[in-house]
Amino acid sequence: MDPYVYENSNVLKNKLNIRNEQELINIEAQFLIVGILDIDEILSDIDFFHLSSLQKVHYFLFQSIYEWAGEFRTVNIYKSEKVLGGVSVAYSDTTCIETDLKLIFDWTASISWSVSNNQLAQNFSRLMTDIWRVHPYREGNTRTVSIFMKLFAEAQGLQFNEQLLSKNAGYVRNALVLAAVEESPEPEYLLKIITDALGLAKTGFVPKQKTNDEKYKIIEQYRVSNYEEKPFTIGTNLNKK
Numbered sequence: 001m002d003p004y005v006y007e008n009s010n011v012l013k014n015k016l017n018i019r020n021e022q023e024l025i026n027i028e029a030q031f032l033i034v035g036i037l038d039i040d041e042i043l044s045d046i047d048f049f050h051l052s053s054l055q056k057v058h059y060f061l062f063q064s065i066y067e068w069a070g071e072f073r074t075v076n077i078y079k080s081e082k083v084l085g086g087v088s089v090a091y092s093d094t095t096c097i098e099t100d101l102k103l104i105f106d107w108t109a110s111i112s113w114s115v116s117n118n119q120l121a122q123n124f125s126r127l128m129t130d131i132w133r134v135h136p137y138r139e140g141n142t143r144t145v146s147i148f149m150k151l152f153a154e155a156q157g158l159q160f161n162e163q164l165l166s167k168n169a170g171y172v173r174n175a176l177v178l179a180a181v182e183e184s185p186e187p188e189y190l191l192k193i194i195t196d197a198l199g200l201a202k203t204g205f206v207p208k209q210k211t212n213d214e215k216y217k218i219i220e221q222y223r224v225s226n227y228e229e230k231p232f233t234i235g236t237n238l239n240k241k
Helices: 021-037 039-045 052-062 094-108 120-134 141-155 162-167 169-180 188-197
Strands: none
Touching: 021 039, 021 052, 039 052, 039 141, 052 141, 094 120, 120 141, 120 169, 120 188, 141 162, 141 169, 162 169, 162 188, 169 188
16 A cells, blocks of 8 residues: 555645645646745755755755655655556665665766766766666656756756756656666667757757757657656566666
8 A cells, every 4th residue: 555645546645635636736736836946045055965965855846745755755666668668667675765875976976077077968867867766756756856957067067958858858757767777778868868958969950850849759669748647656566677
């Protein structure tokens, strides 16, 4: 039984006691917009090289609607992914979340986050993928990681076009799925949009069909611009990838 949802439903328990899934999604989105607009309030309290930074971002974004905002999940989760043929990414076990994040942030502190680093886009994509693969929260992981990466970039003095990611949320999530696969990962899709977001792409002629409005619509044979968020399933999935 999932302690995070109301009995006999997929609706997450929330401070407003909303029992309709679509209504909760709509309200959550409104709170998220407000949180994003005010996120600068917490910048002075964030150490971006410590896992607590991720907790502070999640808490700030979701504190108005979930009691467990900022707290690591206590249940294992999996989700069928269309781009993986129906299997799930192997998210961190609950017993490993804090340890996995600590290793990631230790690595982060060892990297030069400067445009003079010719591996900057690759490092940035790796950091985003590694945090996302842990999936430390019961809900709100992709949104939290995306906002965290925006703040992280700004803290390092980097330009980062967060609007590019938010406008192409379906692409970003599916690119993260493919990048996070343990066997035969495909990081090139995420790297493409991160390179553009950081302003590191080489300038030059861009074919009409490859404009920013169109080139993040399809991954392989899947039209990811039509991606619909599905709820997580609780438990251990033996069909993980």
